[in-house]
Amino acid sequence: MSLQSSEFPAAAAAPAAHGRRALTLTRVVSLAVFAAIAAWIVLTFRDYGISNDEYVQHTYGQLLVAWYASGFTDDRAFHYINLYLYGGLFDLVAAGLEHYVPLPVYEWRHLLSASCGFVGLIGVWRLARLLGGEKAGILAVLMLAFTGMYGGAMFTHTKDVPFAAAMVWSLYFVTVCAVQFPRAPGWRSVLGLGLAIGSAFGLRVGGVFAVFYLVLAVATGMVLLRDWRLPLRLAPRIAVAAAIALAITAATWPWSMLPPTNLFKAMGAFSNFAFDMTTLFNGQEYPIDHIPPSYMPEYLAIKLPEITLLGLMAALAAVLVAGFALLRRGGALAALRHALAAHPRRVLGFLPLVLAILVPMAFAVLDDPPLYNGIRHFLFVLPPVTVLAALGLQAAWRGLSARSRVAGAGFALAALALFAFNAVSFLRMHPYEYVAYNQLVGGTAGAWGRFEGDYWSTSLREAALKLRQGVEHEGPAGRRYTVSVCAEDVQASTYLGPNFDLVEEWDDADFLLAARHVGCDGAPGLPYASVSREGIPLAAIVDMRMHRKSIVPPGVTPSEDDEGFDLAPPVATLKDGTAQVAKAKP
Numbered sequence: 001m002s003l004q005s006s007e008f009p010a011a012a013a014a015p016a017a018h019g020r021r022a023l024t025l026t027r028v029v030s031l032a033v034f035a036a037i038a039a040w041i042v043l044t045f046r047d048y049g050i051s052n053d054e055y056v057q058h059t060y061g062q063l064l065v066a067w068y069a070s071g072f073t074d075d076r077a078f079h080y081i082n083l084y085l086y087g088g089l090f091d092l093v094a095a096g097l098e099h100y101v102p103l104p105v106y107e108w109r110h111l112l113s114a115s116c117g118f119v120g121l122i123g124v125w126r127l128a129r130l131l132g133g134e135k136a137g138i139l140a141v142l143m144l145a146f147t148g149m150y151g152g153a154m155f156t157h158t159k160d161v162p163f164a165a166a167m168v169w170s171l172y173f174v175t176v177c178a179v180q181f182p183r184a185p186g187w188r189s190v191l192g193l194g195l196a197i198g199s200a201f202g203l204r205v206g207g208v209f210a211v212f213y214l215v216l217a218v219a220t221g222m223v224l225l226r227d228w229r230l231p232l233r234l235a236p237r238i239a240v241a242a243a244i245a246l247a248i249t250a251a252t253w254p255w256s257m258l259p260p261t262n263l264f265k266a267m268g269a270f271s272n273f274a275f276d277m278t279t280l281f282n283g284q285e286y287p288i289d290h291i292p293p294s295y296m297p298e299y300l301a302i303k304l305p306e307i308t309l310l311g312l313m314a315a316l317a318a319v320l321v322a323g324f325a326l327l328r329r330g331g332a333l334a335a336l337r338h339a340l341a342a343h344p345r346r347v348l349g350f351l352p353l354v355l356a357i358l359v360p361m362a363f364a365v366l367d368d369p370p371l372y373n374g375i376r377h378f379l380f381v382l383p384p385v386t387v388l389a390a391l392g393l394q395a396a397w398r399g400l401s402a403r404s405r406v407a408g409a410g411f412a413l414a415a416l417a418l419f420a421f422n423a424v425s426f427l428r429m430h431p432y433e434y435v436a437y438n439q440l441v442g443g444t445a446g447a448w449g450r451f452e453g454d455y456w457s458t459s460l461r462e463a464a465l466k467l468r469q470g471v472e473h474e475g476p477a478g479r480r481y482t483v484s485v486c487a488e489d490v491q492a493s494t495y496l497g498p499n500f501d502l503v504e505e506w507d508d509a510d511f512l513l514a515a516r517h518v519g520c521d522g523a524p525g526l527p528y529a530s531v532s533r534e535g536i537p538l539a540a541i542v543d544m545r546m547h548r549k550s551i552v553p554p555g556v557t558p559s560e561d562d563e564g565f566d567l568a569p570p571v572a573t574l575k576d577g578t579a580q581v582a583k584a585k586p
Contacts (some may be wrong), residue, residue, distance in 0.1 A: 026134040030125065033138060037121065037145055041114045041155075047431040048155040049461030050106045052488045056081060057158060058109065061091025067254065078255045085266045087253035089202035090116070090162045106494060110155045113162060117154025120165025120383060121145060127172045128387045130179075131349060132394055140390035142419070143311070146426045149303050149375060150382050152433020156458055157376065163203040164380035169196035170210035171356050171384060174217055178348040181221035182230055190237045194244025201245060202252035205266040206380070213355045214238075220351055224344040271369050279372035280517075283450040288370040296364035299374045300381065302441045302451070305422040309438065310415060311389025314396035321399070356384040374452045429533050432459060448536050457487040457515035459531045459539035464495040466529045467511055467541050471499070484509035484544075486520035512542040 063077035078084050094109050101108045121141050129137035145151040154161040173193040177185040185193070193214075200207030218238075222230045250257040256266060278285040281295055301309075360381050364371065371377060393415055401408025429436050429444065435454050437447035471481060482503045485492045489502050492513045503509050506523060514520035516537050525542035532538055 026138065030134060030138055030141075033141055033145075034118075034122070034125075037118060037141075041111070041118060044431065045111045045114050045155055046107055048110050049431075049456075049458030050488075050491045050494060051156045051158070051456035051458055052491060053456075054106060054109060054156075054158060055488060055490045056083065057091050058095060058105065060084075060086075061088060061093075061095030064088045064092045064254070065095050078258070082269075084255045085205070085269050086159065087202040087204060087249065087256070089199060089248075089252035090158055092252055094158075104494075109158055113158040114155045116162035116165045117150065120150075120154075120161065120168050123165060123168040123172050124383045124387060127168060127175065127353070127383075128390050130172065130175060131353065131387070132391045136387075136390050136394050139393060140387045143305065143308055143390060144383060144386040146419070146423050147305050147308065147382060147386065148426060148429065148433035148436035149379060150386075151426065152429070152431070152436075153376075153379065155431070156434070156456055157379065159203060160376055160379040163200060163206065164383060166196055166200035166203060166207070167210060167356075167380040168383040170200055170207070171213065171352055172196075174210065174214045174352045175349060177214070177234075178217040178221060178352060179345055181218075181345075181348060182225050182227045182233070184234055184237050187237075190241045191244065194241035195248065197241070198245035198248025199252075201249040201256070201263075205256075205263060205270060207249075208267065209356075209359060209380075212359065213352045216355060217348065217352055221344075221348055224347060271367055277372060280450070280452050288372045291368075291371055293365045293368065295371055296375060296378055297361055299451070300361075300378070300385070302437050302447065303375055304382075304385070304438060305419075305426075306438050307393075307415060307419045307422050308386055308389045309440075310418060311392040312385070313392070315388050315392025318392060318395040318399065353384050353388060357381060357388065372452075373455045376455075432533055432538060435533070435536075435538070444534050445536060453517040453536070454515055454538045455517060457491055457517075457539070460485070460487055460491040460513055460515055461495050462531045463513050463529070463539040463541050464492040466531070467513065468495065468497050468500070470529060470541075481510045482508060483511045483513060486512065486514035486523075506544060509544050512544055513539065514542065515539050 060077060060080055060083040063074075063080055066074045067077050077088070090113070094105075094112055098105050098108060103111065121144060124144055125137040125141045127137075128140035150161065150164070169192070173189055173196055176189045177193065180186075180189075197207055197210045197214075200210055218231055218234060222228060246257075256262045275288075277288050279288050279291065279295075280286075281291065281299075286292070286295075304312075360378055363369070364378060375381070397408055397411055397415075400411050425436060425443070426433050432454055434456075435444060437444045437451065439446075441447045441450065467483070471479075478499065481500050483492065483496065483500050484503050484506045493500070493502055506512055511528065512520075512523050512525060514523065516539060520540075523542050523544075524547040525544040526546055528541040528543040530537050530540045
């Protein structure tokens with residue numbers, strides 16, 4: 001569905017003489033953009049490491065499969081750690097299909113997660129196109145795809161990105177319904193709404209936000225349209241959407257319906273749960289249940305690409321300009337009443353988008369829930385934020401072009417240059433795009449040590465492969481080594497190969513693999529290799545053999561400071577750039 005240009009000037013069509021041609025060209029561009037993103041997913045999904053929650057998440061999915069396979073008697077999934085508080089939609093699909101997909105299980109999970117992210121991008125395109133036309137849709141998709149916390153995270157954030165995809169589709173269908181008021185939504189919209197909200201609940205109890213947006217949209221429509229029977233007229237179709245949503249929730253998150261009051265238990269748990277963990281914010285470690293109120297808004301501000309920030313500022317400027325224009329016609333209250341009465345459909349169209357940005361932000365600030373890993377738990381705010389930014393860029397370009405073609409062209413070139421800068425930064429961080437920060441904190445390098453880094457420890461994949469390749473140049477083939485991992489063992493063992501045995505104690509290990517954000521600095525030993533991007537060390541390999549045997553190789557002078565990762569012994573560089581401790585010549 002598309003809105004009439006009279007209802008949404010941002011969606012105004014091209015001049016009549018070129019309208020059909022312009023639409024065809026923009027649709028071709030849209031298809032080309034999606035084809036390029038799909039190709040990127042297929043070519044790169046194997047590059048991403050295992051996140052440190054994936055093992056337990058996949059186990060949860062296997063337990064849900066076991067519950068179904070046992071005829072609903074094997075209820076281990078309902079007691080597994082705290083994962084029963086989450087919907088199992090993604091993990092159930094991943095575990096249920098793992099034996100039918102010719103891929104290693106974690107590569108399969110990453111491909112499936114990226115596919116969910118791709119579906120989310122389609123939802124962003126549909127929403128932006130609904131509100132601002134096809135060009136706005138293209139802008140929004142490109143901006144979100146090159147946002148590290150979405151385009152990079154969609155391979156490894158296997159619960160957060162699928163949830164964000166479900167939420168943006170929920171938002172789209174809420175908006176589609178709202179712009180049709182006072183008519184009841186069509187059955188396709190009803191089906192889509194039920195599927196989207198049910199999928200959101202099938203991943204997280206946070207799907208309740210989508211229900212809240214729908215309720216407020218109906219209430220606002222009743223007031224603006226002065227149609228007090230609107231809720232009654234909508235009730236039968238909303239009931240159908242609710243039934244679909246509940247069915248999906250029950251199938252993918254059975255604990256939540258046994259009994260249904262468990263949904264409310266999950267809501268309470270996520271507002272009040274806490275465990276012994278700290279999070280890094282502005283250079284300080286905070287317990288996750290004692291974070292500053294500005295935690296989520298500030299993290300969002302510094303994780304968004306600069307082009308998105310420009311779009312948000314442009315959107316704010318467009319609102320202010322429109323507000324001043326209304327004020328010139330009379331008092332503020334009278335002007336607001338006139339605008340609401342004259343353009344109720346426009347208000348109803350943009351209301352869900354505004355709610356999807358402001359309500360989660362207000363919840364994070366006012367309710368003060370335990371938070372960590374930056375904006376990971378609120379990643380679903382990124383799609384609506386990006387849609388608003390795309391609409392802002394489009395409005396700014398049109399407003400400037402109306403006054404001066406030179407000003408419009410200058411703005412477009414500046415925005416294109418900023419987008420190119422963001423795209424290059426995104427590619428240089430691959431496959432750790434989600435770690436990136438914008439220039440408000442001096443980029444990723446400026447944020448290092450002040451804000452969260454590679455909190456998923458996905459860089460251990462590259463570290464393990466470097467170690468595996470490095471030891472192939474040492475000693476006889478088939479020699480065995482012991483490795484200790486300062487993270488989850490599976491994050492390294494999956495890539496190390498058969499010649500490595502994992503041990504718990506560092507002192508028993510030949511090598512230590514450590515992600516640099518988890519407090520593993522200071523391990524005694526010699527640097528062997530590291531994983532870095534933009535000059536930032538994400539993971540380190542430490543050779544523990546010298547420390548364990550108390551042997552100092554010739555050519556290396558012992559020092560009282562001979563510990564930790566900062567000591568730099570002689571190193572040799574392999575052909576692929578891997579550094580390893582140099583051996584003394586006989």
